[in-house]
Amino acid sequence: MSLLNHFKPAFWQKSELSTGPFRQMFNFRRIWKIAVLATSLVTLIPLIFITSIDYNYTQKSIESENLLRTLRIGSNARRSISFFLSERLSALTFVVRENHIENLTRPEKLDSILTNLRASFNGFVDLGVIDQNGVQINYVGPYSLEGKDYSSQEWFKEIQGRGFYISEVFLGFRNVPHLIIAVKYTMPDGSFYVLRSALDTTRFNELLSGLELSGRGDAFLINHGGVIQTPTLYHNQVFEKIPYAVPEYSEHTEIREERNKAGENLIICSAYIPDSPYILIIVKEKDELMKPWRDTRFILIGFLIISMTVILVVILGFSTYMVNSMYLLDQRRLSSLHQVEYSNKLASIGRLAAGVAHEINNPLAIINEKAGLIKDIFTYTDTCPQNSRIIDLIDSVLASVERCGKITKRLLGFARHIDSAIENVQLGNIISEVLGFLNKEAEYRNISVNIDLADNLPEFQSDRGKLQQIFLNIINNAFSAMSVGGRLEIKVQREGENEVVATITDNGCGMSDTDLGKIFEPFFSTKTKIGGTGLGLSITYGLIQELGGKIHVTSRLGEGTTFTITLPLQPPHPVKRDS
Amino acid sequence: MRVLLVDDETEFVTTLAERLSFRGFKVDYAIRTIDALALAEKNEYDLAVLDMKMPGTSGLELKGLLEKIQKDMKFIFLTGHGSEADYVAGSSASACYLVKPVKIETLIAKMHEAVKA
Numbered sequence: 001m002s003l004l005n006h007f008k009p010a011f012w013q014k015s016e017l018s019t020g021p022f023r024q025m026f027n028f029r030r031i032w033k034i035a036v037l038a039t040s041l042v043t044l045i046p047l048i049f050i051t052s053i054d055y056n057y058t059q060k061s062i063e064s065e066n067l068l069r070t071l072r073i074g075s076n077a078r079r080s081i082s083f084f085l086s087e088r089l090s091a092l093t094f095v096v097r098e099n100h101i102e103n104l105t106r107p108e109k110l111d112s113i114l115t116n117l118r119a120s121f122n123g124f125v126d127l128g129v130i131d132q133n134g135v136q137i138n139y140v141g142p143y144s145l146e147g148k149d150y151s152s153q154e155w156f157k158e159i160q161g162r163g164f165y166i167s168e169v170f171l172g173f174r175n176v177p178h179l180i181i182a183v184k185y186t187m188p189d190g191s192f193y194v195l196r197s198a199l200d201t202t203r204f205n206e207l208l209s210g211l212e213l214s215g216r217g218d219a220f221l222i223n224h225g226g227v228i229q230t231p232t233l234y235h236n237q238v239f240e241k242i243p244y245a246v247p248e249y250s251e252h253t254e255i256r257e258e259r260n261k262a263g264e265n266l267i268i269c270s271a272y273i274p275d276s277p278y279i280l281i282i283v284k285e286k287d288e289l290m291k292p293w294r295d296t297r298f299i300l301i302g303f304l305i306i307s308m309t310v311i312l313v314v315i316l317g318f319s320t321y322m323v324n325s326m327y328l329l330d331q332r333r334l335s336s337l338h339q340v341e342y343s344n345k346l347a348s349i350g351r352l353a354a355g356v357a358h359e360i361n362n363p364l365a366i367i368n369e370k371a372g373l374i375k376d377i378f379t380y381t382d383t384c385p386q387n388s389r390i391i392d393l394i395d396s397v398l399a400s401v402e403r404c405g406k407i408t409k410r411l412l413g414f415a416r417h418i419d420s421a422i423e424n425v426q427l428g429n430i431i432s433e434v435l436g437f438l439n440k441e442a443e444y445r446n447i448s449v450n451i452d453l454a455d456n457l458p459e460f461q462s463d464r465g466k467l468q469q470i471f472l473n474i475i476n477n478a479f480s481a482m483s484v485g486g487r488l489e490i491k492v493q494r495e496g497e498n499e500v501v502a503t504i505t506d507n508g509c510g511m512s513d514t515d516l517g518k519i520f521e522p523f524f525s526t527k528t529k530i531g532g533t534g535l536g537l538s539i540t541y542g543l544i545q546e547l548g549g550k551i552h553v554t555s556r557l558g559e560g561t562t563f564t565i566t567l568p569l570q571p572p573h574p575v576k577r578d579s
Numbered sequence: 580m581r582v583l584l585v586d587d588e589t590e591f592v593t594t595l596a597e598r599l600s601f602r603g604f605k606v607d608y609a610i611r612t613i614d615a616l617a618l619a620e621k622n623e624y625d626l627a628v629l630d631m632k633m634p635g636t637s638g639l640e641l642k643g644l645l646e647k648i649q650k651d652m653k654f655i656f657l658t659g660h661g662s663e664a665d666y667v668a669g670s671s672a673s674a675c676y677l678v679k680p681v682k683i684e685t686l687i688a689k690m691h692e693a694v695k696a
């Protein structure tokens with residue numbers, strides 16, 4: 001708590017004077033709050049707004065980029081697969097058109113064609129010629145399938161209508177995943193035959209695995225029923241159903257987002273391969289695709305937090321500095337007002353004292369002269385015989401008049417020096433004059449005052465009135481701090497060639513270190529409950545500075561206080577003003 | 580030593596004149612400026628003790644008028660007032676400045692000092 005107080009600006013620590021002739025011009029805490037709030041809102045709202053827009057825009061942009069890239073890969077893969085199939089269909093079409101049926105029924109010729117096809121297009125496993133009855137009349141390949149009757153199979157019926165056929169992937173006799181492609185050739189007499197070949201799916205797999213799919217991306221083929229046709233990396237096995245809905249037919253490559261059973265967001269790209277039973281499926285994990293976005297997001301949020309922190313620190317620091325400066329200026333204004341009022345008050349007191357002294361001095365002078373005359377009559381004439389009792393009484397009257405005269409002269413002397421004037425002064429005399437006002441109080445309260453003046457004290461040029469005020473304030477404070485039977489030590493000595501030092505030590509109540517640090521601040525008082533204004537020492541400090549001097553104070557709570565005043569023997573040079 | 584006392588306080592000036600007379604001074608007194616000037620026209624004085632403030636004329640003005648009549652006359656200002664302006668004016672007018680009440684011995688000492696100066 002005390003550490004927090006240490007950092008609190010001056011305007012925050014002080015209670016505010018909101019009423020009275022010396023009220024502060026502003027509510028500084030309120031100004032500070034408004035300044036911080038307004039500048040924070042004006043700077044932070046646009047920053048947050050722009051960052052928010054950028055956040056969303058960047059997120060959407062990265063999402064869109066991911067979708068487009070996946071769509072592009074899907075589209076390219078679709079063309080590649082389509083091309084793969086159509087290329088092989090075209091090769092078979094070329095063979096049936098280029099070769100007469102007689103050639104194709106010769107095993108050595110068919111074998112030669114298969115060899116050429118394998119050399120030109122990879123993936124061809126075997127080659128068979130099937131007549132219009134569905135019987136395989138010639139076959140070259142790794143199996144013995146010549147004479148096999150396909151007339152009852154669906155594909156043979158389908159090819160008669162379409163002219164070509166591409167099968168789904170299946171295991172077949174070989175128990176190896178493969179697919180069949182076949183073309184029909186109709187001869188001039190209306191009869192037809194079919195050239196049929198099994199394709200190895202390895203090429204498919206190579207095509208799909210060669211796609212640039214980052215991370216846990218997966219690409220495979222399914223049939224229209226959703227059965228997986230090629231191996232997958234992270235999904236089910238070949239010939240199992242995919243765990244997602246089969247995409248609806250579309251001529252174009254489509255993309256959609258879906259959440260799987262594990263709760264992961266997926267991007268699924270699908271493309272129907274034309275003239276085939278296949279659908280290309282590319283699956284990507286959205287979270288993985290958005291990883292670059294997450295990195296960017298951390299940077300963006302980090303930048304926002306750092307920016308907001310810097311802005312707030314600058315706003316807080318600058319607002320505090322500005323409001324504190326305003327507060328200090330206002331304090332200076334109040335202090336000046338008080339000082340003017342104090343000076344005016346002193347001047348009024350001076351004028352009043354001079355008027356009272358004048359009014360009293362004249363009757364006092366008459367009393368003095370009349371009493372003196374009575375004494376003279378007793379002394380210088382024979383009219384009245386000598387009467388020592390009467391002479392004593394007259395001397396007593398004269399002594400009282402002299403005492404009154406001293407008081408009124410002291411008042412006049414004090415009033416005379418209120419206005420600023422540099423003259424030759426003797427510090428010892430000034431202190432004695434000031435103590436003259438306090439002698440009776442010292443007597444009543446049994447306070448002993450000890451003055452120790454060094455022998456080598458010179459007269460020096462200074463302002464008598466200001467010096468009187470300085471010592472009156474400090475000695476008055478010392479008297480206030482002391483209880484009955486107190487002791488005040490005043491020591492004046494020369495310090496070096498150019499300074500004189502006065503030390504005033506009392507054995508009064510003293511001050512705590514906290515109070516000591518604020519003692520010269522305007523409006524700080526430990527005597528507010530008994531009418532202290534908190535300005536006496538502030539004004540004293542200002543007066544000493546005006547005289548070019550310094551003041552230092554040490555104090556121990558319960559033991560007493562020492563003020564050390566150092567004054568120059570030459571008055572400070574006045575500030576030169578431009579004419 | 581012949582002395583002229585001028586003060587508008589009759590009680591004061593008559594008593595002081597009598598006391599100085601007891602001590603061997605030849606003393607005339609006036610409570611108005613016009614009377615003081617008339618006395619100066621008629622008699623020759625070594626010294627004048629003037630009040631600073633009198634009805635109509637200030638001590639400084641009276642000093643100027645008296646100096647015109649008697650060039651070598653010395654002056655002491657004796658006043659109940661002690662304002663800064665009076666003090667500065669009185670002190671700088673080649674005269675001694677005393678504030679009432681003052682001991683007769685002090686006044687006489689100052690009178691001798693003034694005449695010797």
